[in-house]
Amino acid sequence: MIALKQIRKSFGRHEVLKGIDLEVEKGEVVAILGPSGSGKTTLLRCINYLERPGSGHIRIGDCAVTCGHPSKKEIHRLRGRSAMVFQQYHLFRHKTALQNVMEGLVVVQKTPKEEARRRSAELLEKVGLGAKLDAYPSQLSGGQQQRVGIARALALNPDVILFDEPTSALDPELVGEVLAVIRKIAREGITMIIVTHEMAFAQEVASRIVFMDDGAVVEEGPASEFFRSPKEERTRQFLKRMTPEGVYNI
Amino acid sequence: MKLDPAFIGEAFVKLLSAIPTTLAITFVSVGCGLLLGIVTALARIYRVPVLREISSAYVTFIRGTPMLTHLLIVMFGLPIAIDALSDSLGLSFRSVQVPMIGFAYVAFSLTAGAYMSEVVRSGLLAVNRGQIEAAYAVGMTTWQALRRIVFPQAFAAALPNLSNSVIGMLHGSTLAFTASVVEINAKAQIVASTNWKFFESYIAAALIFWGLTVVIERLTALLEKRVARYDRGGVA
Numbered sequence: 001m002i003a004l005k006q007i008r009k010s011f012g013r014h015e016v017l018k019g020i021d022l023e024v025e026k027g028e029v030v031a032i033l034g035p036s037g038s039g040k041t042t043l044l045r046c047i048n049y050l051e052r053p054g055s056g057h058i059r060i061g062d063c064a065v066t067c068g069h070p071s072k073k074e075i076h077r078l079r080g081r082s083a084m085v086f087q088q089y090h091l092f093r094h095k096t097a098l099q100n101v102m103e104g105l106v107v108v109q110k111t112p113k114e115e116a117r118r119r120s121a122e123l124l125e126k127v128g129l130g131a132k133l134d135a136y137p138s139q140l141s142g143g144q145q146q147r148v149g150i151a152r153a154l155a156l157n158p159d160v161i162l163f164d165e166p167t168s169a170l171d172p173e174l175v176g177e178v179l180a181v182i183r184k185i186a187r188e189g190i191t192m193i194i195v196t197h198e199m200a201f202a203q204e205v206a207s208r209i210v211f212m213d214d215g216a217v218v219e220e221g222p223a224s225e226f227f228r229s230p231k232e233e234r235t236r237q238f239l240k241r242m243t244p245e246g247v248y249n250i
Numbered sequence: 251m252k253l254d255p256a257f258i259g260e261a262f263v264k265l266l267s268a269i270p271t272t273l274a275i276t277f278v279s280v281g282c283g284l285l286l287g288i289v290t291a292l293a294r295i296y297r298v299p300v301l302r303e304i305s306s307a308y309v310t311f312i313r314g315t316p317m318l319t320h321l322l323i324v325m326f327g328l329p330i331a332i333d334a335l336s337d338s339l340g341l342s343f344r345s346v347q348v349p350m351i352g353f354a355y356v357a358f359s360l361t362a363g364a365y366m367s368e369v370v371r372s373g374l375l376a377v378n379r380g381q382i383e384a385a386y387a388v389g390m391t392t393w394q395a396l397r398r399i400v401f402p403q404a405f406a407a408a409l410p411n412l413s414n415s416v417i418g419m420l421h422g423s424t425l426a427f428t429a430s431v432v433e434i435n436a437k438a439q440i441v442a443s444t445n446w447k448f449f450e451s452y453i454a455a456a457l458i459f460w461g462l463t464v465v466i467e468r469l470t471a472l473l474e475k476r477v478a479r480y481d482r483g484g485v486a
Contacts, residue, residue, distance in 0.1 A: 050383050076391060084387035090380035094402050094480045104388035107398060136480040156388065 001026040001191060002160055007046055007056035007067070009039075016042050017053070018215040024160065027189045031196055031206035031223070035238060039215040040195045041087075044162050047193070048082045049075045061159045080108070083153035087165040089145040091137040097124060097148045098133040101155045109156070123151040127181045143174030147181050154185065161185075163194040167201075179205075199242050203227050211235050257447045261438065261454035268437035269458065271351070275423040275433060278355045280416050283362025284370075290363065291370035305367070312364030317357075317422050324357035325350075325429055354426040358419065365415050373408025374400065406477040413470035417463055434458055 002024040009017040016039045024030050032040045045051040046067075047058060053067040060081040065074050083104075091100050101120035105111040111119075124133055127147040137145050146166060153161045166182065167175045179201050186192060186205050196202055202209060202223065209226040211219045211234075219232045230236050290305035292298075312320065329345030336343045377400050385395035405412075424435040432440065434455050442451035 048387055050386060072391075076389070079386060080389045082387075084384075086380060086384065086387075088380055090378070090384035092381065092384065092399055093378075094399075094406065094477075103398070104390075107394055108389035138481055152388070162387075 001028075001061065002047070002193075003057070003059040004043075004047070005057040007043065007058070008054045009042055009046060009051060010054055016215050017046070019056070020212075020215075020217060022210065022217070024191060024193060026159075026191055028208060029186045029192045029194065029206045030208045030210060031194045031202035032210045032212060033196070033199070033202060033238070034212035034218075038212045040212050041164055043212070044084075044164050044193060044195050047160075047162055048079050048084055050084075081159045082162055083156045083158040083160075084162045084164065085146070085149045085153050085166050087168050089137070089142070089149045089169070091145055091148055091152070093137050096134045096136055097129060097140070097151075100137070100148055101152045104152065104156050120151070120155055123154050124148070126154075126184075127151045128177070141174060142170045143177045146170065146178045150178075150181055150185070154190075160191040160193060163192060163196070165195050165197065167196070167198060197242075199227075199239075211238065213238070254447055254450050257445070257450040258454050258457075261441045261447075261451040262457060264441045265434055265437050265451075265454055265458055268432055268434045269462070271426075271431065272420070272423050272433040272462075275351070275354055275358060275426055275431070276416065276420045279358035279362045279419050279423070280366075282355070282359035283364075283366045283415075283419070284412075286359065286363030287366025287368075287370045290367040291374060294367075295371060295374055309364045309367050312361060313368075317361045318425050318428065320361050321354060321357040321425055321428055324360070325353045328353060328356065350429045351426065351431045354423075354429050354431050358422065358426075361422070362415065362419050365418070366412075369408050369411040369415055370404070372411060373404035376407035377403045402477070406474075406481070409470060409474050409477065413466060416466055420462060420466065421459065 002022075004020055004022040007017050007020040007022075008015070020039075020043055022030075022043075032043065034040045042051055046053045047060070049058075049065075049070075056067045058065045058067065058078065060078060063077050063081050065078050070078075091097075092103060095103060098117065098120055101123055102113075102116045105116035105119065106113060121130070121133060124130055127150055129144060129147055129151070132140060132144060132148075135144075137148070140148065150161075150166075163182065167178050170178060175198070179198065182192075182194070182201075183205055194202070194206065206223045209220060209223050210217055211226070211230075211232075213234055219226070219230065219235045221231075226235075227239065230239060290309060293301040293305040294309075296302075329348070332343070332345040332348065336345075381399050381403065382395050385399045386392075390398070423433055426433050427436040427439075430436075438451040438455040439448070441454075442448040
């Protein structure tokens with residue numbers, strides 16, 4: 001479904017991604033964990049070419065791109081296969097919740113307006129915002145904005161949804177409502193790659209964990225094994241720091 | 251000499267006929283200037299090779315010289331260029347056939363363009379980078395993202411500055427008088443030339459300019475309410 005091969009990316013002389021390989025099957029929920037600066041967000045942003053990798057190959061479904069100098073058309077096609085949920089939501093500020101969700105359907109996928117409106121309203125209903133269709137982002141809480149962001153991504157019916165630390169900018173009390181929505185759509189078999197710091201959530205919702213450090217994948221494996229019996233020393237250190245004493249001792 | 255209040259009214263009525271000329275100069279220069287401003291601002295923000303350097307040089311030169319100088323340079327320079335071009339193409343067209351107001355249009359469009367470039371640039375920079383990233387992530391092309399997401403927000407952010415520039419160009423249009431264009435100010439001089447009541451005549455002109463400016467301010471306020479409806483920001 002999704003295959004990344006030897007993805008490399010440098011900012012100036014600093015190499016942020018040192019040849020990443022990653023495969024994700026259809027319906028899988030992959031959580032990417034790692035300390036800040038490990039390159040996980042950069043990797044996620046490379047998948048839809050918001051960052052341009054220096055070299056490597058990206059394939060989503062039947063759309064394959066060789067990094068380096070892809071044409072605008074190729075990038076555009078690749079972006080059409082994925083959707084993204086941003087840490088800072090990035091809702092279109094001049095559009096209502098409903099218009100935010102409709103925008104991609106109408107402008108990019110050329111869905112007739114009435115149908116787009118109906119589907120968008122359904123999706124907003126699904127994320128619990130059926131009463132906020134006409135609210136502007138500035139009138140919504142962070143949690144509500146992020147749920148609109150998720151509905152906007154779902155509307156595109158993409159091959160994969162990329163989550164870039166979807167709860168990091170939220171007040172602690174609002175994290176739960178967003179995680180609940182992600183949990184709900186994970187159960188529907190939508191392919192997702194989630195960069196997150198929510199360990200407990202990753203363990204619960206992800207089928208596989210990828211642990212990154214210093215621009216490389218250190219360890220990956222099924223969520224259950226990863227947390228119970230990490231293989232690498234670096235992983236153990238990280239988990240020890242991230243999880244309060246006792247939480248994972250059964 | 252005493253003030254003749256009655257003549258203020260009389261002059262006021264006579265000046266009304268010059269309003270279309272003033273408005274024409276203002277809106278042609280603002281319109282062309284805005285287009286020029288958008289192109290130069292985009293060239294600078296997106297660092298388009300060559301175009302970017304030209305744009306920067308244009309903006310700094312125009313903003314670094316008085317509006318009157320632009321008019322004089324265009325008025326004396328453009329005819330030479332037009333005649334030379336006409337000769338080399340073997341046409342019989344002469345620069346004297348160009349109405350004087352045409353030179354004012356060209357000169358003031360160049361003036362407005364440089365100021366608009368900064369207005370547009372500040373508006374574009376006010377839009378969060380995340381907005382265009384979100385548009386790309388949704389699958390839009392750069393042009394779609396600019397047109398549907400960035401420009402509307404940039405316009406809302408730039409509106410107060412834009413209104414300022416329009417008022418500036420309205421008042422600056424009085425310089426067209428140098429090119430013997432009869433706009434409000436020139437008309438005021440003509441109206442007073444028979445009876446020497448310049449003071450009254452200029453007061454009438456001032457009242458008209460004030461009125462036009464108030465109209466622009468009101469229109470801006472209305473527009474601002476409409477386009478910035480989504481944003482209840484600010485310190486007040």
